[in-house]
Amino acid sequence: MSLQSRAVLLDLDGTLVDSAPGIIASFRTALGALGHVLPPAQDISALIGPPIADVMRDLLTLFGDDRVDQALAAYRADYGERGLFETALYPGVEETLSDMQQSGARLFLATSKRTVFAHRILEHLKISRLFSGIHGSEPGGSLDQKPELIAHVLRQHGLGHTESVMVGDRRFDIAGAHANGIPALGVLWGYGSRQELELAGADHLIAAMADLPDAIGNVSLDQP
Numbered sequence: 001m002s003l004q005s006r007a008v009l010l011d012l013d014g015t016l017v018d019s020a021p022g023i024i025a026s027f028r029t030a031l032g033a034l035g036h037v038l039p040p041a042q043d044i045s046a047l048i049g050p051p052i053a054d055v056m057r058d059l060l061t062l063f064g065d066d067r068v069d070q071a072l073a074a075y076r077a078d079y080g081e082r083g084l085f086e087t088a089l090y091p092g093v094e095e096t097l098s099d100m101q102q103s104g105a106r107l108f109l110a111t112s113k114r115t116v117f118a119h120r121i122l123e124h125l126k127i128s129r130l131f132s133g134i135h136g137s138e139p140g141g142s143l144d145q146k147p148e149l150i151a152h153v154l155r156q157h158g159l160g161h162t163e164s165v166m167v168g169d170r171r172f173d174i175a176g177a178h179a180n181g182i183p184a185l186g187v188l189w190g191y192g193s194r195q196e197l198e199l200a201g202a203d204h205l206i207a208a209m210a211d212l213p214d215a216i217g218n219v220s221l222d223q224p
Helices: 018-035 053-061 070-080 093-102 115-124 146-156 171-179 195-198 209-218
Strands: 006-012 106-113 133-137 165-166 182-186 205-207
Touching: 018 053, 018 070, 053 070, 070 115, 093 106, 093 209, 106 115, 106 146, 106 165, 115 133, 133 146, 146 171, 165 171, 165 209, 171 182, 171 195, 182 195, 182 209, 195 205
Parallel strands: 006 106, 006 165, 106 133, 165 182, 182 205
Antiparallel strands: none
């Protein structure tokens, strides 16, 4: 099926980019600023994807600390200075997105990351030109949750439910899409497991970036 009438909302971390090195380093730096040290071998990559305030709150709980706002400030200072540059495109992303755009699809970023960071990352990776809109969370907690963020993207660009589809790697992407009555495709190369995406009710699972255009073109948009 043609992509001509498709509006494709895409998650960032774990869907288009491997951002784990920079995010994890900045989490460790932020915790260190509050006097906490995570064991070097402790894997926190599974925490990538939820709203950052929720992740930070969970990490601080390990130390009996509730200074979430202070930790978030330290995280964002470090991430904005160096962490965001430790981000790499997954193989085939630029080529696939470019082909989709040329086939008539309109691409929109919908990430829980701060919008300003998302812009800087896409510009650093030289793919911002491919997007008709770049959207993320905003200061003050606005649009932190995926249902609200996706609703904002749809409203902001006048996108209908029968033309839109969400693509992401975590259950939050799936739930956010379904809360807005649009289908959600789960990618298997990110930070969420197949089991997580299946339990969340992903409408289709994609094993390779090259399979994304066909999956988007063929997914049913007739959501209740």
